[in-house]
Amino acid sequence: MITSKIIANGIVRAVAVLILAALVLYFLYQIQNILIYLLVSLILTLIGSPILNFLKEKLKFKHTLATITVLSIYFLMIFGFIMMFIPLIISQGQNLSLLNTTEIERNSLELIQKINTFLEEHHIDSAKVFNPNSFKSFINFNTVPNFLNSVLGTISDFGMGFGSVLFITFFFLKDRSIILEGAKLLIPDSHEEKILNSVEKINLLLSRYFIGLLIQLFIVFILYAIVLFIFGIPNALVIAFLCAVLNIIPYLGPLIASVFAAVLTMLSNLGSDFQSEILPTTIYVLIGFWVVQLIDNNFSQPIIFSKSVSSHPLEIFLVILIAGFSFGILGMIIAVPLYTILKVICKEFFPDNEFIQNITKNI
Numbered sequence: 042m043i044t045s046k047i048i049a050n051g052i053v054r055a056v057a058v059l060i061l062a063a064l065v066l067y068f069l070y071q072i073q074n075i076l077i078y079l080l081v082s083l084i085l086t087l088i089g090s091p092i093l094n095f096l097k098e099k100l101k102f103k104h105t106l107a108t109i110t111v112l113s114i115y116f117l118m119i120f121g122f123i124m125m126f127i128p129l130i131i132s133q134g135q136n137l138s139l140l141n142t143t144e145i146e147r148n149s150l151e152l153i154q155k156i157n158t159f160l161e162e163h164h165i166d167s168a169k170v171f172n173p174n175s176f177k178s179f180i181n182f183n184t185v186p187n188f189l190n191s192v193l194g195t196i197s198d199f200g201m202g203f204g205s206v207l208f209i210t211f212f213f214l215k216d217r218s219i220i221l222e223g224a225k226l227l228i229p230d231s232h233e234e235k236i237l238n239s240v241e242k243i244n245l246l247l248s249r250y251f252i253g254l255l256i257q258l259f260i261v262f263i264l265y266a267i268v269l270f271i272f273g274i275p276n277a278l279v280i281a282f283l284c285a286v287l288n289i290i291p292y293l294g295p296l297i298a299s300v301f302a303a304v305l306t307m308l309s310n311l312g313s314d315f316q317s318e319i320l321p322t323t324i325y326v327l328i329g330f331w332v333v334q335l336i337d338n339n340f341s342q343p344i345i346f347s348k349s350v351s352s353h354p355l356e357i358f359l360v361i362l363i364a365g366f367s368f369g370i371l372g373m374i375i376a377v378p379l380y381t382i383l384k385v386i387c388k389e390f391f392p393d394n395e396f397i398q399n400i401t402k403n404i
Contacts, residue, residue, distance in 0.1 A: 268329030
């Protein structure tokens, strides 16, 4: 018989559970930076594990020395990327300083004026869109110094985060067997074998996925750089690298990269005639980027991703599309790794399901 006391106890328990859940979510929100560090460290561990095994098995490195070598490779790669940006920072330093905000404004307004003149020569009314006075009132160029201060703050935060990530990654690589043994204590004995098999397969597939992603980005970076070098765009390597990184966002990233490259191409040719030099060069760069995307979308990306996570290219496309519509850009980025994890877990725990058998037959 249900009494008022039982109902009251049920309500109290429900409220307690809700409060506990809210506290947990609030705690996770407060430590979100640490969670990001852990996630990045886990990704670096997955990428570095094959390198670590190669150093130990083929080159006979000790475990600790192999771990330090992997971290040194990461450090040198980051250092190399930073060195790539130094020429760009030096060449643009004066334009981004407080004393030259007038010059930045003048150059930007000059570009808008050239676009406006070009469109009017072709009988297109663009006064409302590209009116220099409207553009000047819309953007306050005196905020550039504040922007620089925020960039310096971001660099400082990146330095602290980078150090934290390397520290965590070191122990993930060095003590991964100890961590795994500790995790076993938390796993119920009835599911231990399935869970450990899932973890092993997930580790293998995600390691292949992230290595495949790096290969794909490297191919895109080389092709972008070739396009920019052909048309003599300054700081071609830096621009190509930034555009390649944007390719991490499936389908939408390449569009952003094309716009980014077009804007930098126009700004790098300020002072030249818009119709005879700026516009044709920008169009050629855009065509080059679209050709690169054609190659990447139809050859390198499907082959690399389908091989690395053992999924059909159409399957990957649909998963990314659904995740994009459901969760936006972040969903598109994490769609393939998360889908791979779910496939492995489903195969281990529901091996007799016919649908699961069909989508996991290559795993």
